[in-house]
Amino acid sequence: MVLPLMCVLIFPVAIVAIIRAFYFVIYVNGKRPTKTERTKSAKTLIVLGSGGHTTEILRVVQQLNKEKYSPRIYIQTRTDEISSKKVKQVEIDTNEYKIIQISRSREVRQSYLTSIFTTARAILQSFPLIWREKPDLLLCNGPGTCIPPCLVVFLFNALFLTNTKIVFIESFCRVKSFSLSGKILYYLANHTIVQWPELNGATYPRSIFINMLVQIVAQSIQWNLLQEDLTEQLPNELKFHLKNILLRVENFLKNNKSPDVKRLKIDTEWIKSDLVATEACLDRTWEMLNSGYWKDVPINYRYSYSLCSIIKSLLLEISTNAEKDDIKLISVFKEIIQQIDKGILLGAPLPKNKTLLTNIASDLNKHFSSVPETNSKNVDIIKINTEELCTTLFPGFSSIVNYTKPSLETFYCKIFKPKIPALLEGCLEHWQALHLWKDAEYLRRIVGNRTVPIEIGSRYTEDDWTQSLVTFSDFLRSHISSKNEKVGYLAQHQLFDQIPELKNDFSVPEYCSFSDTEEDNEELPDINAWFGPSGTVSPLHHDPKNNLLCQVFGYKRIILYSPDDNENVYPYETRLLSNTARIDPYNPDFEKYPNLQKAKAFMCYLKPGDMLFIPPKWWHHVVGLTPSFSISFWWD
Template identity: 40%
Template sequence: MAMLWSKISAVLPVNEEQFPLHFSDKVESSVVEMLKRSRQQLYSDATSTSRMLNAQIILDYSWEKLNTGTWRHVDKEWRRVYSYGCLFKVAALCCEDPSVDEVLQAVRTCDMGLLMGAAVLDNILQVIVRILQSEVRKSTKEEDECEHAEVKRIKIGCPHVPVIKEELAVPRMKCPSLESFNTNYLLPLKPVILEGIIDHWPALNEHPWSIEYLRSVAGCRTVPVEVGSRYTDEEWSQTLLTVNGFIDRYILNKDGGKALGYLAQHQLFDQIPELKDDIRLPDYCCLGEGDEDDITVNAWFGPGGTVSPLHQDPQQNFLAQVVGSKYIRLYSPEDTDKLYPHQSQLLHNTSQVEVENPDTERFPQFAKAPYLECVLQPGEVLFIPVRHWHYVRSLELSFSVSFWWS
């Protein structure tokens, strides 16, 4: 770890003059002065203790600003202040031959900046976290090898796969042309399973996704986790965990817990570029009206039994299955009145009906709604047209990637 600070210093601006700290008048002058003091310490022989004190003041104050009111009303200036605070805290942790625990704390600090802050200095926190990860991998190599050996002994039980009746099955197409997909499915808004269109993904070839692989590229990274079998449950909540902690607690159940946890977020691939490099945008997204930057890429990783209640989304969706299998049922938006959406504004896009165990007395019309269904296997991509209602249940340990586009 002795050389770590020199590696971090090498990616920082070369001096104070080239380290910009420009903010609008929304950020108090006293806060800007504190930021400048921390910047000055970066290029001096200040102790880690004094660096940490100033960094923590910046973080505590900006954290209050981030948590006042709704997130969409948080000014980006305060998100930038928070990111700078994270940068200064990382410097305090790593400037004096840090321990493994201090480096892990620095990784978490970078992740908090990436999740809650805004990019500063050409997204320097992303650059630094890669340097830190490299150090963590070196120091924990033997421990990782022991854990990987343990994981390899774990057998994932064979799931009970529902039988899909032919008349209810989602149609399948193998590598249709852009014109064929556009004419037969996109324009008429018809669901279809596309086969063979992601066979070239590294996630299915050079870097096959698995628990071991996820640990190796992201084990020490802190990510948001949904706790509960479905987001409509009263006990559903969100928390922050390392990927290793999530795997141990919710995938391998090392602590004996029975709660279900799900790693479901759109920032994962920006936060961990190694995973983003393992996937590709489906070619068919080019048929949309927006730019490539307008496509939202989501990660969905969790154990068998996790459920996405029957709901609809405002964009087209390609759901790509990488690991494990999922049972999916789809309903046309034309039958919305038979699906009993929640009346609240928050859940108006979600049905009240428990799809596989419906209350026929409360929801008598539900049984009359026609639907299509499928079991999505690794390497397959399901096209879910805009506003189509869909219910998803993981049949086993599952990793999926969805692409929302317009």
């Protein structure tokens, strides 16, 4: 009864709106209104999406003059719990804002049929909201949530009930075509802004190209702290050159605050010259980092590599504003992310800016993660073939104790305190990683553009073993989704310090709260990632700390020996490999290593959701039977 009545009431209004809309569209496509100076602040309505959309629109909000665009009203969906936290961070110094919730137009994977009704509900909720607030400006960047309020604003404007300007900024990830929301909003918005020149062509003549790339790295920097790090931490041989370069970059950005490429005046010669000088400093630092043992390298040179990476990224970022070729822009953007990651991997956290590099890399990846890759092979779900999987105990090997969801008391009294290796089942069911990380597209979106260190070769004790820095997407394509003659292994890497976004998908096991020392140890365990195809091998070795090896997906076979068998497994006598054994448990050479017959070997299999406790100094040999992802937690 209510729905037919609403249709009767809305129908005549819709007819008037359609007539007015024709005039409105003609007006917008025709002569643009004369620019006038505002004498009062603009009441601004900002529509949030979720994830990347929210991050992008809040980056724009941070550039607004808060006095001229006030008060600010944020619209978010009722199922979005994260966006409001991000808004509070942006608005931390002011209270001239509020957050209003409406229903989501369409949930992820919701059917198109039911989304008709949820969108209609969101539109109905937008009518009283727009009428009550009557904003001067509606700012959005294309999430589905923005369609209902934009439609209502368009309708009210057409009926002369409001005079709200709609400014639509297409997402940075849209390089060659508009999003579905963008194709609708292009005709509703007063101004459509695109961030790639290819969208500013004959197909969308009203769009305005503004290159906002210059803001990403520069906005993450606190310049006074960066100058302090440069002055206090760099070797004298590099300090003078880098300090002058950084001053030129800072002055340029201060004098060119507008991100509009049409108004930026860039002298590319000084950028080229400073890039050459920065590369020379990077080369010098690289030489020092690769001289002798890594731990013996003076920390100042690692600080230097971090600072050089930031300065090079700033210079590259500025240079992109003079570039209008999409392919070259993407190429430069990838180079920036790669250099920042090299700074994370080879440099050191700056004393005054400890999270600067990781923050920059995360911001860059959020903007770039959805940009389509060229010549990429799509990988959906990482395939785990278990048909030929053998999980039986080999002759001569003993099993280890097995527990299902042991209590903390049981773990401490029966496993941790006596230092007994144990297989723990059912302890990781709450981890989102168990489901999400098998989705290669999810990993590509979160980690794909990031550079990671890969071990290439059968095992690190062999002559053919080497290391390489590659993007995570390349690693997925070359070693996970397709067969490769050489095994590639992302092994013992602190991936989650480099890319904190992945930490949301798992948690540190409570078992790690126990300590071997009487002192209160509040430090988090060392967390390492182990990701590779079937056939990965970690030779027999031991670690100095307690170890919980947690299996996210895939299967592994582990062989263990007690510390009592140290002499029987024949450790290497060299400094670098003193924690590694010379024997191969699968192919024992009793003539060469006769004492191996005295050693007692244990065997177990790790399946998804299992964790294995390996006590300190226990020897363990690990083989990946399928593509697998593991996380290890090391603690004292």
